[in-house]
Amino acid sequence: MKEAMQARIYGDSVMKGTVIDRAYRYHALMEEYLTKFREKFSIETENRSRFGITVDKGYSLLRQDLDQGVACDYALVEFGGNDCNFKWNEISVLPESEHEPLTRLSHFKETYHSMVRDLKRANIQPVLMTLPPIDAERYLAFLGRNGNDPKQILRWLGDVQRIYRFHESYSNAIVRIAEETGCPLVDVRSYFLDQPRFRDLICIDGVHPSEAGYKLIFQAFTDFISNNPAAAC
Numbered sequence: 001m002k003e004a005m006q007a008r009i010y011g012d013s014v015m016k017g018t019v020i021d022r023a024y025r026y027h028a029l030m031e032e033y034l035t036k037f038r039e040k041f042s043i044e045t046e047n048r049s050r051f052g053i054t055v056d057k058g059y060s061l062l063r064q065d066l067d068q069g070v071a072c073d074y075a076l077v078e079f080g081g082n083d084c085n086f087k088w089n090e091i092s093v094l095p096e097s098e099h100e101p102l103t104r105l106s107h108f109k110e111t112y113h114s115m116v117r118d119l120k121r122a123n124i125q126p127v128l129m130t131l132p133p134i135d136a137e138r139y140l141a142f143l144g145r146n147g148n149d150p151k152q153i154l155r156w157l158g159d160v161q162r163i164y165r166f167h168e169s170y171s172n173a174i175v176r177i178a179e180e181t182g183c184p185l186v187d188v189r190s191y192f193l194d195q196p197r198f199r200d201l202i203c204i205d206g207v208h209p210s211e212a213g214y215k216l217i218f219q220a221f222t223d224f225i226s227n228n229p230a231a232a233c
Helices: 030-041 055-067 088-093 105-121 136-145 150-157 161-181 188-193 211-227
Strands: 005-011 018-020 026-028 043-047 074-078 125-129
Touching: 005 055, 030 043, 030 211, 055 105, 074 105, 088 150, 105 125, 105 161, 125 161, 136 150, 136 161, 188 211
Parallel strands: 005 043, 005 074, 074 125
Antiparallel strands: 018 026
């Protein structure tokens, strides 16, 4: 019996497996898929993903692990969904002002490069993934549920799909980083966009994958491993 590969996941609520139900309660279901992954590919995973964190916090967590001598074969890195977010409560009050994302794109790219560099120096293979798409209209409505003024936010945005495009720019940056660093890339986003009704794959908050969406993410990783058998050896 071959020895199991060891992998760690550094990500936000997406790789935590977060879904939101019709009562707007959050649940996590990633462990179910990690169990399937272990059974199918003999890959043991430790999930270090955290709800709501940005790439800076993820990098800090990674540095702590590396400083403690963590040993694994692979590390999946997934950030961007919170980094591209804004302080919507401030925008709702001051739509005429300039507002910055939680992490500027230039800093996001620099930090991703640093994570990849540090992992390689520790002889851990980084694996990157594109971001599942969001539903901008649902997300704007969700922001309104949290006491924000959607009309004021839309006034600042110009059009609601600016939310989608800005989120997409962070996913596109990850693609370029994978190309620049030679890291394997799991193109989760394409799996979603190839579906005729991809909105069914996104929760009512507009940003988290639905249960069907997580099944598709699992399929993307299954296909990736199947097409790259050396990764499961």
